[in-house]
Amino acid sequence: MTTYIPNLTLPSFIFNSPAASILLPIALGTGVGYATQPRDNQRQYMSWKQPPLRPPPWIFGPVWTALYGMMGYSAYRAVHLGTSPLNMPHTISAAKHGATLYTIQLALNMIWMPLFFGLRRPVEATVDIVALLGVNGYLAWLWGTKVDEVSGWLLVPYIGWLSFATYLSAATGYLNNWDLRSHEEKARGKKGQ
Template identity: 75%
Template structure:
């Protein structure tokens, strides 16, 4: 069982502000996306062997923006509603534990893109996304059954996308012999 770890958890003030809770993951995700040089990332993505069903590069930005917004709103609901003094101690504990898990998963989420595209480490990126899927599946369960069912359901699309991202990450790694270092990136794209 996980526990609430204040040193690993975003400040409660963020969770108690709906705009801050929603905008923080959107802003951080956008910053990481732009820091990996989007045009170069798209060229790399198109140069590597990909598994079937890979979406075109332009799909990822809007999908991730929506998912970041949904996860931020889920975090707001779960922590803001779940830590109310009117709740039972077990609900408050579950909300706080979820806040720690949410913070950890957000950090793991933000390192995936640099791992995969900048460092070209598909094994590490795949381990990262598998950990993300596990943490968020548990988080959806925890929030959905012990804190706020809406918060739990808001995490489901993220878990579904993480399942697909795991397939893409592992598939790309496998099809490129787990080595993305020497792949030629066409400059004309």
């Protein structure tokens, strides 16, 4: 069982507002996406050896926006409904524990793109996304079985996409010998040796 850690959990006002819960992950995801220079990312992405079933780069923005919205609504439902004083103490506890897990998974989600595209660290990015997948699997189970079934089910598409993204992350790293630097960066690295 996880623990509710107030210092590692988003403020309760976010979870108690459907708009804030939904818009926060969308805004954070959009900000991280733009901060890592999307045009450069698309060029990089297309230059790497890719595994089968690789979607075109334009698909990621709409898919992630929808998933962030569902994730945010799931968090709103689980925490807002689960922490109602009319609930049993174990339901309130599970909702709060889930709020901490949700915050942790949001942080893990936000660091994947800078790891993979910004720093070009596919090993670390793959470790991050595997942890993200595990945390969300547990979170969906926790909220879905202990707090609100709908909240758990709302995370299922996210878990499905994370599974696919884990495959893409690991396979792209593997196919490129875990080195995603550009040809120019590799050449500069060889000159420095």
